[in-house]
Structures are given as C-alpha cells and as structure tokens.
Amino acid sequence: MLVAERRMATIDYDLELKRAGANATGGWRRVLFLARRHVLGAAGLIIMTVFVFTAIFANVLARFDPLTVDAAHALARPSAAHWMGTDSFGRDVFSRIIHGARISLAVGLGSTALGGTIGVIVGLTSGYLSGWFDLVFQRVSDILQALPLLVLALVMTAALGPSLPNVIIAIAIPLIPTVARVIRANTLALREQPFVEAAKSIGMSEVRIAVRHVLPNTLAPLIVLATAQLGSTILTEASLSFLGLGIPEPYPSWGRMLSESAAEYVRTAPWLVIFPGIAISLAVFGTNLFGDALRDILDPRQRG
C-alpha cells in the first residue's frame, strides 16, 4: 500500500499533460510542441530553411561574383575578405558555395517534382486499373530498380548531354518507379475501402474516383517520400557533377567544385575540398533528418 501511495502521490498532472501535448493546440504552439518532441527533425528543418533561404537570396548573400576570375588572388587561404578562400582561378569559394545552393535546390526540387508527378500518375493508374498495365509497370520498375540510380543517371546524361534540364530529367527518371510503387500500394489498399465502393455505387467514373477519392488520401506518404528523396537527388547531382556529367561550366555546382580540386589541391588548398564537402553533407543530412521526423508525424502506421 505504501509503495502504491508513494507512486501515485508523485504524479504531477500538469506536467504529464504538458508532456502529452495537451495545451499544444493551434498553429505555433503545435509546431513548437512537435519541434521539442522531434529535436533532430527540427534541426533538419532549420538546415533546410537556411539552405532554401541561401538559394533564394544568393545574389544578396554572396560577397563576390561567383564567376569572376581574379588571377591575382588565386588559391588564397580563408581570410577576412575571402571567408572560404579562393580557387585556382581566384574565384571566391564562399560565393560559389552560396550560388551552388541554387543549383542543388533547383535540381533537387525539379527532379523530385518531375519524378513525383509522373510517378503518381503511373502508380495511380497501375494500382487502380491493375490488369496488363499493372503487370507491365511492375516488370519495368523491377528492371529500373535493378540498376543503380547513379549508373542510370550517368547513362542518361551521357546520352542527353550535360545541361541543367537534362540533369533534372536524368535524376527524375529513376525516381518514377520508387514513387509509383508507394502510390500503387496505397491505391490498392484504398480501392477496397467502402468509401470508394460508395463512389462506385453512385455511378462515378473510375478516373473521377481515382482523382477525388484515392489521390488525396495518398498525399501524406507522398510528401514523406518526396522529402526523403530530396536528399538523395541532391547527392546524385553532386555525384554526376563530380564525374563531369552534371551541370556544365562555369556554373558553380558543389559536386564539380569537389572534383576540380580533389586530386590536385587536396594537400595544398584543403579548403577547396572541405567546404563544398560540408555543404553537400549538410544539405543531405538536413533533408534526411527532416524527412524522418515528417514520416514519424504524418505516417499513420507510426502513430499510436
């Protein structure tokens, strides 16, 4: 009895309720509550916000023109003028990294949006129609997924030629089956739901059912997947550029900044390798952290 009383007496109702998030309703309070519960996710969100902000305001933030060659200051060490030093052409590394964020973001968002859209259409059709279309889709996606993402993108850019739109397309294509599979699985489950049957019973067309009843209910997993994929698209772009098949000169891409300097200057001017490396890692790390937290919050299977 004594033990029980002691155990019960120590309950602080307000504290327990606060922990459960009872007063975290509405707008900012809810965001703050979630941020406290998912600290890493919040960190990811901050990194992503900085990343996006940098990309948007690159012109204002950059202290030098990223393309201006200044042979007098080539390979300068980090200093008050050049915070991250200069490269072999005397271009300011800090400014190039800031502008590089733009490229990374454009490629990341562009390819995710393109691959996501096509993936949704294919997945929805495949899951909803089933039959031969579904069979063909499944086999094609098996083949696509058997090839490494990077190799596929390499072949694509090699064939299409390196340019920003081509890089986006090359990265988007391997994304299609990944997205389509998730959407297809969700569609198959939703198709059996009584509310879809109810829609059929009022004589609704299949296309309208797919768009009005099935698609909106797949949005949560889609957002989670898109966030998770954003990181890997940024990484793929960096890898492609590193291999010389990404964004062409003279635009600053983090991947190519690495490849230009890695072999030659890693000993003599390590800042040329370190800073682009940190930029890539941070961007990918940030999106992944945020994606994980988003999955925890949005995915009903993870929720109690």
Next chain:
Amino acid sequence: MTEALLEVTDLKKHYPVRAGVLRRQVGTVHAVDGVSFALGIGETLGLVGESGCGKSTVARSVLRLVEPTSGQIRLRGEDITHLSKTELRPHRRSMQIVFQDPFASLNPRMTAGDIVGEPIAVHGLASGKALEARVAKLFEQVGLRPDQMRNFPHQFSGGQRQRICIARALALEPRLIVCDEPVSALDVSIQAQVINLLIDLQRQHGFSYLFIAHDLAVVAHISHRVAVMYLGRIVEIADKDELFRNPRHPYTQALLASVPIANPHAKKIAPLVDGDVPSPVNPPSGCAFHTRCRFAMERCKTERPALVDAGVGHQVACLLNEGTGRSQ
C-alpha cells in the same frame, strides 16, 4: 404480395481459389449458390445469416458492385444483370447502399457536405447554391445540423457518421436502399437512433430496404419479411411474424435459440448446434446444414432440399416431414 421492385433469380457468385506459384485454381468459393427472392415496393426484406453465408455478396451483386457468376437481377422489371457501366448509370440513381463501417465509408479528406452532395453533382442534378440547399435539406432529414456540412468525418461520432452515409444514400432519391449491417458497428443506444431513422425515412419516402444483418433482433425489428441464409443459400423465408413465431428450418431454430435474451428469468442459452460453419470452399453435399443439424437423416447427406412453400408464403428448404421442416 405487392408489386416487385427487385427480383433476384438463381443468383450465383463463385470465386476461384488459387494457390501456389502458378496460381492454379485449386477450388471454388461458393459465396452465393442459387439465391432467389423478390422485394416489393416500400417493403423491407431482412437477410440474416452468420459470417461467410454470402449475405453481403448478395447485397453487392444486386448493386452490381460484384459481377454475378450467373442468375438474373431485375429492377422494376428491367434486367440489369448484364448492363454495361454506362447503361447501368441511370439505374444507379434508384439503388443505393449504406455500409457497416461508418468510419471507412466516408472519405476522410472531404467535408460532410461534399460527401453528401457528391452523388447529386456526379449526376448533374444541381450545382452551386441549389446543390448546397439540397444538401442542407438532406442533413436536416437525417437529424444533422446544416452548419455541420463544413466539418470533416473525423469530427463526427459513429452514429452521426452513419447519418451522413444515410444522407448520401438518400441524395439521389433512390427506390431501393441496401443496408449492409448498418448498425452493427454502433453502440446500443445509438443503434436505436439509426434504426428509428431508417424506419421514419421509409415511411416518408416509401422506398424499399434490403436489410442485411447478423443480429436477429435488429432484423426482426425493421423487416416485413425475413430470409435466413446458410452457406450461400436461402434456407427459409417468410413474413417476419410467421418466421419468428414458427421457425421451421432447424438452422433458424438454432439461430433463434442462440440469441441471449435480456431477461434473467428467460431460459438459459442453449446451443442447439455444435461445431462451426463449414468452409464455403467445399460446402457439404446435400443439405449444407446436415453436418450440424440435430435432425439430420441419411437422405440429407445426398439430397439437396429445394425451397418449397409450406403455406402462408412461408418457404423452407428442409427434407424433414417432406419439406415442412417440422421435427415432429
């Protein structure tokens, strides 16, 4: 009997059972195995039976949500069994369904008003302000406030959600509403509200119900006539009073005896049948009930009894006393 709204003749629905890597057919589920009945205008036919007896498949076949293997479904005299999707569309307006699970049968991403208004919009019957006014009227009819139209399904209780489902079914002013276990997911005190609502609406609009349930009491309460199903077949069908006063099929008797009565002085539960319902994959030969029947005879294992009239519109499929189902 009154004029028939719906006539179902020898309805069958068989599903293949596939197994193994090659997806070879290893058997057939006889979900519905020759069901015939008629439903009059303004009438309620209750369809009772235990899980797996095929009652829900009958419901879905009638609405053509499931394609029947064979048989005929006539709605107001017209054969709708083989109509194509477009040909079927005008008929969809006259038959609607209310499902069991009021949580899964509403799209969580749509407002209650949009859900109820959707059938009207799909059939192009009204739009804009006129649509809104009609939906508001439907909300009032089922006992919801029109200002709740903007709410999402998760903001409603189970009983209220079932009201939304009923309003959606009413939207097209159907002649037939199929109710597939509409109250079995609801709390007892809410069940009564929904049953009363269904009865009131029928009195106002004069439509017919095909009412499917496993709860004999609920079926007894709402139906004019009751059909009892066992393993894909109707074993007994009669007027409600007649069926409950004078059950003739041993299965109906067992079913009635199994219902716990809310009176401690009434006879204690007497399980009149042993064992489980056999699988519909390979249903027993002859009378499918012979494996559990107290009165089973040698003949029951081989001869399949037909549904025969035993007077006053009471039909029973049993070999006892040459089709009357009486044990003595």
Next chain:
Amino acid sequence: MADMSDLVLDVKNLRTVFFTNSGLFKAVDDVSFTVRRGETLAIVGESGCGKSVTALSLLRLVPDPPGRIVGGSVTLEGTDLLTLDDAEMRAIRGNRISMIFQEPMTSLNPVMRIGHQIVEAVRLHRNMSAKEAHDLAIEMLRLVRIPEPARRAREYPHQLSGGMRQRAMIAMALACRPALLIADEPTTALDVTIQAQILALILDLQKELGTGLVLITHDLGVVAQTAQRVIVMYAGKKVEEASVEALFAAPKHPYTRGLMASIPAVPASDVAPQARLNEIPGTVPSLVRLPAGCAFAPRCKLAIKRCQEEYPPLADWGGGHLAACWRAAEVAEVA
C-alpha cells in the same frame, strides 16, 4: 452469506487516467467492486465508458504512457496488486489472474503451434517438465471441448476457426487454474451460434473450477444469461450495481433503463411491425470535458437542475442495489 475467505477480488476506488494531447481522460473514475469465488460479475456499458480500461487496470496492463493508474487498490486474494513490482506482477499475470480478449487471432502468436503456446504459458508459472506441460495442454484443450485435442495441439492458430481459437485462448487462460478470469467481450467477434457455445463453455468451466469471472460486455442479453451481479458504467463511473434479477426487474438509473428499452427484442411477434425503438438521444460524452454534475444529465429525460450541478452519490436502494442518480426513486414511475 459468503464470508471474506470467499472474496477473490476486491477493487476499491480505482482511478485510471490517460494523459493525451487533447487533455486528461478520466477513463476509470472511482470504481469499486468485488468478485467472489465462482461468481460472475458483468461490467456493462458502451464504447468509451471505461469497462475495458478497468479490465486492463486489474492486470496492470494499461499502456503507460499515456495511461496511468492514479488511485485505489486492486486486492486479489489478499494482495494489493498495485503495490507489487513488475516481476511480482508478472508472476501473478496468467497464473492467478488471466484474461481473454475479443479477437482471439491477435492474442495468439501466429507462428507458434497452439499446444506449444499453452505449454509455454504453463511453464512460465509452474515447475513442470515439458512432457507434463504438454499433457496438461492437451488436457486443457479437451476440457474446452476441442475435438481431437492431440492433433489440434500441433496446429497453428490460422488453421483453427474463430470459435476454436477462442476455445484455445480459454484453455490457455485457465491452464494455471487462476482465481480470477477476465473476459473482455469474449464473444463479440463470433457468430451467434458460436457465441452460445462459448458462453455455455465458460459458464460450465467456471462452475467446475470455481473461478471468479469478470465479464465485460455491451450486450445486455449476454449479461442476463450469464452473470450473477452487474455493474453499469457510464463515462468512466459506476452508475449502478445490482444483482442480475434486481437490475432487470427494476433498473434504478435512467441510463440503464434507457439501454434496456433501446435494444430490440427477439422474437418480436408481440410488437407491431416496425414499431419505433425507445432511443436515448444524443451521443456518449467525450471523457475530456465532462460536466460538473452527472455525465448522463444532457441525455436524460429526468434531469433537473441539481443533476447538472452536483454529481449524485452512489446510494443503496435496498438489498445492495446501488445507483448514482438524484432521481432514482422516480425512475420506475416515469419510464
């Protein structure tokens, strides 16, 4: 009538709450009851009334977080279970107190043979050789009238029908001969003919073994046919307690009366076709913002001003018939 040694379970002022993001749920609020040897106590109420949480609280299986037992005592055979540490509690669970659930499929391990699951449950609590435990498992399966128990013991849960699975669950729950069995809606997922078989089985076994039984159900028919005593719960509180005969003869609480009036009866031959049922208006209240007074008042035809302001005490209306209602004396006359 029965002396204290007959008392298997004594629950006093049990309070269990849930801390959720929409506030404090008082799922079980000051609930007391007792169960004697061989007695069946039914706990009846609608979803969210706290009947299942009460059952979980007895076993100390309330998920924490968000749930927590915050008060009262649960005395099983003289020991207050709420004072035990986790290891001591584990030794009691499945041994002196067992539980069977609504859905037998989810409570059995799908990749383990039925017999082996019983053997494992037994050997947790009894110092028995594998052979002895196996014999006991088969004996238990025979006891719950599973045909060919030796063969069934070698099967997996999915090979059994719903009724057979529930029988296997009962066999497992009773294998250690517990003093108390808690059955949470044991037949709700089953067909009516199977329900009759299972209920008859539970009652027979209870008589045979002298187990105390707490039967949780929403079905008043099941209550009438199985229990000796009943408690009715509404919004986390016990609103009425009586012997089965007294409760069905003259319910004192308007909620109980409303429930009884709202269930359709079988056979309905004495009722005109499609007579309206007596419904209880409104919906079950949310447990977060309960009114200060009686939680049933907003749905109650008899409610007066006092009902909204003050929670009525549980009063004895004769012969141990308890009801928490200001107007209990008038319930019989009005409805």
